[in-house]
Each structure stands twice: as structure tokens, then as C-alpha cells.
Amino acid sequence: MFARTCLFSLALAPLAGVAASHYAVTPLPPNTNPLGINNAGQIVGDRPGDGGQHGFLWSGGTLTEIGTFGGPDSSAAAINQHAEATGHASLPGGEARAFRYAGGKLAQLAIPGSSESLGTAINDAGQVAGQYRTTTPAYRAFLYSGGASTDLGTLGGDFAYAAGINNGGQVVGVSALDQSTPFLAHAFLYANGRMRDLGTLGGRYSAAADINDAGTVVGNAWVQGNEHAFVYAKGKMSDLGTLGGRRSYANAVNLGGQVVGRSDSAGDAGSLAFLYEGAALIDINTLIDPALGYTVYNATGINDSGQIAAYGCRNGGSECGGLLLHPSAAPEPGSWAMLLAGLGIVGWRRARL
Template sequence: MAYLSNKIRPLWRLAMLMLLSGAAQAQNRYDITALRGPSGNIFATALNNRAQIAGITVVDGTTQAIMYDRGNVTFLRPQDGGYSYASDLNERGQIVGQAYTSAGQSRAFLYSNGTMRDIGTLGGSSSDAQGINDAGQIAGSAATSSESWRAFRYTRGVMTDLGTLGGDASFGTDINVRGEVVGYSSTADGAAHAFLHDGSNIRDLGTLGGVTSIAFANNDRGHVVGHAERVDGAMHAFFYANGAMRDLGTLGGTFSIAQGINSRDQVVGVSLLADPNAASHGFIYTGGVMRDLNSLIDPASGWVVETAWDINERGQILAYGCQADDCTALLLTPALRAAD
């Protein structure tokens, strides 16, 4: 390019940069893997950094908890053959969830080294495990002796009642590496508010100006996501950090939920669109922008990502979507290492 003048050369460079930028933006940000088990499609709830996945599938008419690992499916069957649901897993492949007894009671379980174990209750008949960290601490909720439900933290065989925000019930949904539990609790006036329990105290995270909020996940930095009611009554996804709750907005509709977050503060969830007749779409919120995941996959694939459940430290997203009438769990893997 020696023949280009000094005036033209910068313009040529700018044009090339614009072309390269456009080409990068046109590429698909995520590759899609449809997840299926031996009995058909699966519904997944959580993934770890090894892309091991916790979820459920239906076997002979019975819902069974599973672990999906690179195409191999392990069934987590209760001893009495009842229903089971997997909610979360850690980097050690330990899985927690809920299993039903032959009497119809739900019990929180820990699956570890090939064995499913009932972790008990707070004195009542039922319990449910929702989150587990890499130390094996578990968060969930359980019935007390009066059959009131309370959020718990389970550590080394001991289940601890985390109390409430002044009401009569609370529910734990996730736990991070620090042992901080998030969830939601009834308040003294009967509303449901998101909370964070730091090991000593339970903290009301407030709302976006409305009455209700629910926390669904937290990361190892202590940041929390969920959804909360605004003054106008709309429920929006939120991000909570440093004592402040931020509205993440929607994809054009009136409703959104943030369901997963990693340590880079990348948030995934589900939102309604401006078209009230359209299906919900999964989103990723990163760099201050909420993006429709369907704009980041190959449209020729035919998949519609309807919700996103979880995101790991590699940026892989666990989602659920449909290809016409074929609906199953999806793993979205970053295809382009572009800046967020």
C-alpha cells in the first residue's frame, strides 16, 4: 500500500477497522447444544464450570432428577422410587434438590459419590434444597415443628433456621462460597421481600418501589439477582450490590426475572417482549446492557431461547428453548471472545 497518500492511508485504516468490526458483530456469539437424555428431552436448572448440569427428565411417567455430563446421564433415584427434582450442583458434582417419599412428603436431598441422602427438616415433615456451594454447604427451606417454612443453611450435618424478616415464613434459594444465603421472606405486614443472610444477620434487600421482591441467586462477590416490583406494579429483574438495588429493565415487555449470575456480574434470565402475544425470551445482562439471547445465536438454527437459568465462570449459559414443537434444555457456549 505504499502508493497510498498520507491523507488517504488513515481513511483506509478506518474503513478496514469498520469492516472488521462489522464482521465480528455479524458472527454468532453463542453455539447451541441441545441437551437430551435416553428417554428424550430434559429440563435443566444449574451448571458448573465443567459444564456438568443438574436437571430433570421424565422416565416411565415419573419425574427424575439427573446429572448430565457431556452426553452421559446419571439418574438420581430415591430409594422408594418416587419423584425427584435437582436444583443445583457444585464443582465437585454434588447435587441438591427435592425428593418425594411414598407418603407424598418432600425431602431435601444431597447426592454425593453415587448416594442420595435425606438431609432432614427443621422438625416438620418436609424440606427442599435449592443451592449448594463448593464447600458442600446447602441452602433451602424446611418445615419447623409447627409446619411453618423457614430458610436454612446446612453445614456439616447441621441444619440452621435462618429466621424471617418479621413474618412467619422464609425460603432459601442460593448460597455462595462465603456461605451467604439469599431467598425471600414474609415481612411483618405480609409482603414478600428478598433477603441476604450473611451468617449472622438476615438483611431485607427492599424492592424497586413496589411491594414484593424475590432473590434467586448470588455470586461469590456477594451480589444478588432476582426480581422486584416497581411503583407501577411491573415486576423487573434486579441486581443488588453495595446496599443498592438496580432495575435491569426488560426486553420491551412489563416483566423480567434475573435467575443466574457469575463472578463477572454477567446476569441471565427471562423477559417478556413488547409484543404481548410473543413467547418470553432469555436474556443476558452484561456491560450495562440487556441483550436478547436470540439475537446472539444463528437464526438459521431454528431455536428460540425462551429462558436462561444459569451462567458459569466460562460464560456458558444454561437455557431452555424450542425448535418448533421440540423443546429442551440448551447449552449456549461462547463462540466469539469479543469484549462485552
């Protein structure tokens, strides 16, 4: 993965999220960076290790490192429902190679004509999408299926990056339209052997990050010089806005259409994780018991049960790492109950964002 990531004021944010669940928090080990989650709540990502970063698979409280191909680095980007993962791992010389990880074994994917490759997404059939670098060099998107790799082509330039795949084998990402500078690139949908331009929100750039089995696509696009999260459905790209800052990025979408990502806060003071359910972005931090002390900065994945893989910190930033957020129907008793009582609000369920 070379580069893989509302407009309500804080006063209105609770109204936007009345229907949202609250979340219990399970922390992953310190310094973990979660990148993907499956429907079993298993999470993959990377964390600092000896000599570089190491990919991991976290399942039920146990973290397993996936290893490398003899080099210093690896990263696991995505995981399917069979606990098969993809990402990249380095050779002794440092070159990255896309992999499939299954049953505790790391297997390199053969991508013809590549000098380096990265796996970015995997579906339940084991098809892998990603990017490879040619010897030219150029950067191209690939689909690996049935032991063979297919170059997905481009929208006209020499750059394409595949970021997401669904169980129908549809792939989304971003491709250059030409060789112009500044960069002109659009989100794409690849299906039935053809790459289709999904357009933009009016600017020169858009990039798709994920697609669900219903064909809903999420990503980000330029809006007046800044990047905003979008949802693309039924042939239309919709701006999701921000949490009050200039930028937002959608990372993942589940079958129910829930979208997660990150957004600049008001005044661009920092990044906050968001959840979108069809109305406005909701700050996920408003759905977590503040007594836990977490600030959640980015939500990187969401499964069909609504569980979220996220990154956050507490204790003044001294404890940072991955988090598994579990939806719950009601806030926990204690500090939240006292807070709501003090506000004089009866029967209100606090929202995300």
C-alpha cells in the same frame, strides 16, 4: 424449590450487545429442564419420568438419573464444582426431602422439625440452602452445614425461602415481613448469623435468586405492579428492565457479573432468555445462529466461563429441552455471514437479546 426466575427496542438491541459473544449450542436429551450449571459445564435439572419427574445430572453428553427416596419424584436444583448436587426427592408417600447427591449416591438431609424440605443451592464446601415446611405449617429457610441444619429466621413473617448461596456461605432468598395480605415480602441476604432486608424497587415485593462470590445479588422485584429483574451491588438495587414486555426475572449471576434469566418480549408475546452484562438486557436468541432453528425461552444458570444452561425449542415446538450454550468469539460462517453481508454491516458482532 417451591417457587423459585432491557428496555431497548429490537432496533437498538444489536447496539447494546456489540461486545457480547456468540453461542454454539449443544442440546441435552429431549424434555429436559435444566436448573443449574457448574464451571465444568455439568448441568442438573429434571425431566418427565415414570410416574413423575426425575432429577438428572448431565455431564459431557451423558445423562444420569439421580433417583428418589422411593417416591415418584425428584428434581436436582443446583450443582457445585465437585459435581455434588442438591434438590429434593420424594418418599413413598410423596413427601419431599432435601438431598445431597455425590458419587452416584443420594443422601437425605436431616432438617429437624420439618414435614417436607427442598434443597435449592449448594456451594463448593457442600453447604446446602433451601426451604422446609414445619408442622405448624410455616415455610422457613435453612442452611445445612457440617451435618447440622440452621433455621435462618425471617424478616418478620412466617415465610422464608433460600434460593442461592456463595462460597462464603452467604445465603439469599425472600422472606415475609409480616402476615399481611396481599403478601409483603423482601429479598434478603443472610450472613454472619443475621438476615438483612435488601429492600425493593419501590413496590411491596422483591425476591433474590442468586449471589456470586463477590456478593452481587440478582432476583426480581415489583415495579408498578409488574416484576422486573434486578442486580443488587454495593448497597444499591438496580432495575434491569425488560425486553419490551412487562416482566423479567433474573435467575443466576456468575463471578464476572454476567446475569441470565427470562423476560417477556414486546407486547408480552412470549418469554425470551436474556443475558445482561452491565448495559441492557440482550436477547440470547440474537446470539445464536438462526439456521439452527432454536428459540431459547429461559436461561437458568451461567458459570464463570460464560457457559449458559437454558431451555428452548425448535421445529415449531416439537423438539424442546435443555441446552448448553458455549460462548465463541465469532459467528459461525454460512447463514450469519450472508445475513450480515446483506445488511451491509462490516465487522459488527451480533449481540444477545
